[in-house]
Amino acid sequence: MELFTNQVLAGVATGAIYACMALAVVMIYQAIDHLNFAQGEMAMFSTFISWQLMQWGIPYWWAFLLTLAISFAGGILIERLLFKPLAKAPVLTNVAGFIALFAIVNSVAGLIWDFTIKQYPTPFGSSPFLGSQLISTHQAGMIGVTLLMLVGLYLFFQFTRIGLAMRAAAALPESARLVGVNTSWMIALGWGMASAIGAVAGILIAPVVFLEPNMMGGVLVYGFAAAVLGGLSSPLGAVIGGFLVGVFENLAGTYIPGVGNELKLPIALALIITVLVFKPAGLFGRAIVKRV
Amino acid sequence: MMLSTRSAAFATALIASIAVSGSALAQKKYDTGASDTEIKIGNIMPYSGPASAYGVIGKTEEAYFKKINAEGGINGRKINFVSYDDSYSPPKAVEQARKLVESDEVLVVFNPLGTPSNSAIQKYLNSKKIPQLFVATGATKWNEPKDFPWTIGWQPSYQSEARIYAKFLMKEKPDAKIAVFYQNDDFGKDYLKGLKDGLGAKASMIVAEESYETSEPSIDSHIVKLKATGADVFISITTPKFAAQAIKKIAEVEWRPLHIVSNVSASVGSVIKPAGFENAQGILSANYAKDGADAQWDNDPGMKKFYEFLAKYYPEANKLDGSVVYGYGAAQTMVKVLEMCGDDLTRANVMKQAASLKDFAPDTLLPGVKINTSAKDFAPIEQLQMQRFKGEKWELFGDIISGELNN
């Protein structure tokens, strides 16, 4: 029983990483209606920027804010330079563009900062949280920040004009244009916000997994899985999805005899697909009715 | 002043003429890839893809050969180092190996990296009788001169290192309850086998085996699970990122096992320091090379040469990265073999010389560790020394141990 609780707790702690990334995934999906394969790499690059700023002697929180600003601007820049020209191209061509961006960002980061792992500081400390050694104060802080971002995003998309306009631009671009939404800039804004949220995710994840150019590879797979499980249109779903994937995976690894540990990830993914078969729009996603 | 220069020049000329007549007697012999002016060396590295961290090895080797060329080359011949990217994908490694052999026409393929990639090209290179020299992997299978006379390893094999830990544990902690944490690939499995072989009848000391995949972002849950087994020895057969995560997590959950970390992840700069010195006190490992991040070698003559080389030929290198030290040692071994070949630069002779290294000690190996090979022994480095982490550096202890598999 103790092992069970411990694994659930450890799962929640790891799940926080996935939830964080899943939020960024949902953000970009809301804005552009695709999954951005380069998102993890962009987050990694942002994290390196903040690390570099701190190496130059800028205090943590200033580096944090500066990084958010740089990432926001960077996201917009990437959209304007690379993806706006592809707006008329087929969807699959856009996906190829994401893959190209992935290769570029990863390789440039490797050249600038090399591939050795780097320690990344945490503002929350890493002592045990509430007496449990399984969740450190950093992980608790991470869960806290994720929830804060979630509330922020919810309010933004639900109640602000610009948030609503962004949703409209992504869901029904034609109609949105008709009511006067500048859909092109809404997409750029979405890229900027997704990039900034990704930066927060990277900065929170780096103290746990260590900073290096390949740090987000695995995280992104889980982030996608979590976002899809929760429903791509729902930030809340993405966060819950993240925690569920973290816990699922640990329990599968611990309790399925024989192959559980070797096949942790495949089992978790299979479970997600099973859920999707029954709820094709994810746990919290709105099902869209097809019309002819 | 004038006189002395002149006499020096005369002396040089004299020596040169003796050397020339000597080599004329020995008759120059070449295979494809070698000539009076050039020796072509091929190499395959994962410059891109999941294992791109190791690309540094290839870059270090390139810089080292640049240094050799700047200093006049080997017996007057310049090294032409052709290195290709295989992204750690075996089919790509086959393509690149064939390109090196059939299109670039290299004399040898030197230090290609990765067990899967080397396994993929081994049969091809052996059938073409191209030396596959000093492969950059610790699998045991490179030491099979009978079946694969053209393939030779370099670093100590994973299995022999694991046996050293097994011996140590049986002697120092015979009642140990061992938890093994390993990467689910050739590297992890080889170690595990070595450990079990080394423990022999006492393999029941292993109370838990847990594997992880490199795609996992965090390994926390494995550590929680292993802690719950009540083991008091933790053997970490991991690559740097995961080794550092394990060191940190074990400290966080206040588990205090005897912690042994594999040599692959014993680097102070790229593992221990990021994981936190305070978390790493008392960790054990074994090593054969000096650590570029360890202050105790600052005045070591060999490492001084290494640092000078970095400053001049590879200034952008991160000396904390164990791969740089590795590439330097491997390249130095290659140069040594080519020097021994003299003017007989046939592939057969290169292989013969690679298999007749006697007590060769590259600058970066630990004092006392020497490279020895013979026609029956294709495992160049077989010695390691145990070390314990204290303060901010490794302290070597005990004798230099040979991990030869035939004992």
Place this chain on the structure above:
Amino acid sequence: MSAAAEDAVTEAPAVEAVPKRAMTLGTGTSLVILAALLVTPIFVKNFVVFQMTMVMIYGIAVLALNILTGGSGQFSLGQSAFYALGAYTSAVLMEVANVNYALTLPIAGLVAFGAGYLFGKPALRLSGIYLALATFALAVAMPQLLKLHFLEHWTGGVQGLTVMKPDAPFGLPIGQDKWLYYFTLAISLAIYIGSINLLRSRSGRAFMSIRDNEIAASAMGVDVAQYKTLAFGVSAGITGIAGGLSAIVVAFVAPDSYTINLAIALFLGMVVGGVGWLPGSFVGAAFIIFVPNIAESISKGLSGAVFGVLLFLVIFLVPHGARQVAMVAQHLLGKLTKKN
């Protein structure tokens, strides 16, 4: 159906604008290319012959994906899993059961077909991004499945399996590489012609009607579920044959050969070649083999970045891939002949 999937159908003229005749090359052009392919090995080094063989093998795999995506409108990031299945089937049959290499290919195809068909069943309920994730999961899981300890006896586990490279049969006086080249060429040709006929057949028309409008297709009496799973099965089967060929030609299989990177490469091959244009598959395959080499020759430290930039250039210039180039060329050619 998610909005994304609707996009994939409505916003992708590359998929829609391909009527079945435009999916292929004219007979004249085809014959010229075939003649060129037949004689080239005589003039080039064995290493180039090997590379061309690999282009054809990847070409077959890209073509298989093209049938699925360009033909039936379904998307897959999991082709590497079927490729791996084919490769391991061939390798295990050859090394453990001593089956003749040529005979292992149909078996590899059948095994992969079965797996694809079964996978296509639950995948039926998924579309767009959800289907992408499901197939992606398959690609991620496959190397781990191949490493499973209780399969080690056959698969060689993490160490992989070395395969004997076959010699030319009947004492033909050509080397292994040239023999395998012609062997692969023959199979590629058979699969290429077969695929064209498939897409022109009743089933092909059914695939395309699903691609263009699923609901309309079902209203017209097309058994949507049946044809969608069939498309998955056929695509997987062809990919499996490509995988089997690769095991024979590379003479080695290991879990590291079939990671998600392979699935991504095949996907890129399809986009670069032009979605829905079958001959483009081979152009795309050439891209994924040669462009990384070019990138690496430009800069070793930044080979990934150079590759990314080159890829961007291609999709900026020709968002519809090689197909667009071919169409423009055809157009110009048409003008020229008219003038004359």
